[in-house]
Amino acid sequence: MNLTLRIWRQTGPADKGRMVKYRVEDVSPDMSFLEMLDMLNERLTLDGDEPVAFDHDCREGICGMCSLMINGAAHGPERATTTCQLHMRHFADGDTIDIEPWRARAFPVVKDLVVDRTAFDKIIQAGGYISAATGTAPDAHAAPVPKADADAAFEAATCIGCGACVAACPNGSGMLFTAAKVTHLGLLPQGQPERRERVLNMVEAHDDAGFGGCTNTGECTAVCPKGIPLTAIGQLNRDFLKASTTSAR
Amino acid sequence: MDLATRRVTRSTVGKKAVMAVTGVAMVLFLLLHMLGNLKIFVGAEDFDHYAHWLRTIGMPVLPETWFLWIQRVGLLVAVIAHIWSATSLALRARAARPVKYAHRRPVKGSYAARTMRWGGVIIVLFVVYHILDLTTGHLNPVGDRAHPHANVVADFAPERWYVTLFYVLAVVALAFHLRHGVFSALRTLGQHTQSGERRARFFALAVAVVIAAGFLSVPIAVTTGVIQ
Ligand code: FES
Numbered sequence: 001m002n003l004t005l006r007i008w009r010q011t012g013p014a015d016k017g018r019m020v021k022y023r024v025e026d027v028s029p030d031m032s033f034l035e036m037l038d039m040l041n042e043r044l045t046l047d048g049d050e051p052v053a054f055d056h057d058c059r060e061g062i063c064g065m066c067s068l069m070i071n072g073a074a075h076g077p078e079r080a081t082t083t084c085q086l087h088m089r090h091f092a093d094g095d096t097i098d099i100e101p102w103r104a105r106a107f108p109v110v111k112d113l114v115v116d117r118t119a120f121d122k123i124i125q126a127g128g129y130i131s132a133a134t135g136t137a138p139d140a141h142a143a144p145v146p147k148a149d150a151d152a153a154f155e156a157a158t159c160i161g162c163g164a165c166v167a168a169c170p171n172g173s174g175m176l177f178t179a180a181k182v183t184h185l186g187l188l189p190q191g192q193p194e195r196r197e198r199v200l201n202m203v204e205a206h207d208d209a210g211f212g213g214c215t216n217t218g219e220c221t222a223v224c225p226k227g228i229p230l231t232a233i234g235q236l237n238r239d240f241l242k243a244s245t246t247s248a249r
Numbered sequence: 250m251d252l253a254t255r256r257v258t259r260s261t262v263g264k265k266a267v268m269a270v271t272g273v274a275m276v277l278f279l280l281l282h283m284l285g286n287l288k289i290f291v292g293a294e295d296f297d298h299y300a301h302w303l304r305t306i307g308m309p310v311l312p313e314t315w316f317l318w319i320q321r322v323g324l325l326v327a328v329i330a331h332i333w334s335a336t337s338l339a340l341r342a343r344a345a346r347p348v349k350y351a352h353r354r355p356v357k358g359s360y361a362a363r364t365m366r367w368g369g370v371i372i373v374l375f376v377v378y379h380i381l382d383l384t385t386g387h388l389n390p391v392g393d394r395a396h397p398h399a400n401v402v403a404d405f406a407p408e409r410w411y412v413t414l415f416y417v418l419a420v421v422a423l424a425f426h427l428r429h430g431v432f433s434a435l436r437t438l439g440q441h442t443q444s445g446e447r448r449a450r451f452f453a454l455a456v457a458v459v460i461a462a463g464f465l466s467v468p469i470a471v472t473t474g475v476i477q
Contacts, residue, residue, distance in 0.1 A: 212342035229443065237441075241438065
């Protein structure tokens with residue numbers, strides 16, 4: 001298949017940036033979206049042009065590095081799919097595809113389609129950890145966890161921190177990411193010692209990074225490659241209100 | 250305010266909580282206001298009597314109209330806090346995405362969720378008009394504070410169709426605002442289960458429909474001559 005791409009090109013943080021048109025020919029429908037971009041980059045390199053910079057690592061949907069706004073949708077048109085797992089068969093011959101970086105003040109563009117997601121690391125540093133020494137994997141029945149809590153914690157733990165929630169949110173909010181971490185750690189016994197401080201500190205780090213506030217619109221869940229549910233944000237709100245109305249021990 | 254409180258009200262989640270709590274207070278007021286309006290279907294005298302009774306709530310512990318004023322001050326505080334938190338979050342959201350997307354898929358969220366901010370502005374404008382019309386009487390063709398029934402009937406007379414239209418549009422805007430707002434408030438106040446989400450969304454829709462139906466019934470009944 002033959003495609004027209006319109007890709008955001010920006011030489012560096014100081015550059016204003018612009019959409020640039022490219023033609024790619026003989027794309028196989030079995031290629032992943034990133035392989036299609038690899039093909040374009042090979043040609044650009046051979047032609048002596050600057051290849052398009054984009055983030056990627058595992059290419060199997062688990063690392064959260066790939067991050068493209070494809071035709072206005074974070075990670076493209078397929079539900080619960082990362083860009084690296086998106087196949088070209090979901091597009092038609094002759095399509096024009098717009099490719100942009102995540103847009104958020106907290107995620108400044110480094111180059112072309114690569115954004116700096118350090119803001120997420122800051123949120124994790126503020127509370128996305130436990131202090132209990134857990135040693136090697138304990139016996140499954142050593143610390144009983146109610147099944148519902150274990151399921152909700154696991155569901156939240158599947159967050160790969162890609163930032164699609166921020167990219168899609170009309171408010172540029174990183175609340176789904178923050179909520180996933182708060183839910184994941186807060187529902188398990190090992191996460192209890194820091195539970196109160198965690199939510200307060202992580203929300204503060206989230207706000208300080210310049211993300212917007214959540215309005216429960218649900219765009220984040222719709223694009224999340226891991227399908228983190230919006231209810232996680234309810235869990236965060238609950239923990240936050242509880243933490244702010246009780247005093248520290 | 251102590252440091253901890255400031256930390257909470259400064260945060261995006263704290264501001265949402267302020268919006269939720271003040272929103273809930275206003276919804277409760279709206280429900281009572283709507284039920285009171287329905288008195289008009291009982292009769293002119295009953296309606297006027299009800300309106301006068303409002304001034305005497307709390308007597309003799311409170312002097313006449315004191316309850317009404319306490320409630321008005323409470324509502325005003327709620328309105329201001331609601332708008333303050335909404336504005337501050339809206340400005341923050343704007344700042345959070347300085348460079349817009351060249352290509353943006355239409356937001357999936359409901360129409361109600363997308364129009365919260367402009368819907369809110371329409372509602373504020375309407376409330377100002379509504380108070381000048383049916384509370385103070387300045388913009389009412391009759392404006393007789395002793396006989397509210399006459400004011401209402403004059404207000405929605407068929408030849409003043411534009412007033413009725415504005416009223417209807419404002420109530421529809423309110424219904425949309427409530428449909429997302431009530432759900433959002435519940436979520437903000439900690440609703441966090443999947444089955445609870447379905448219930449919360451249904452409840453929000455029910456509140457929106459009931460309030461809209463209740464408020465729309467009066468002007469429509471007057472315009473169509475059911476109430477004279
Ligand atoms: S490259 Fe690792 S998730 Fe896409």
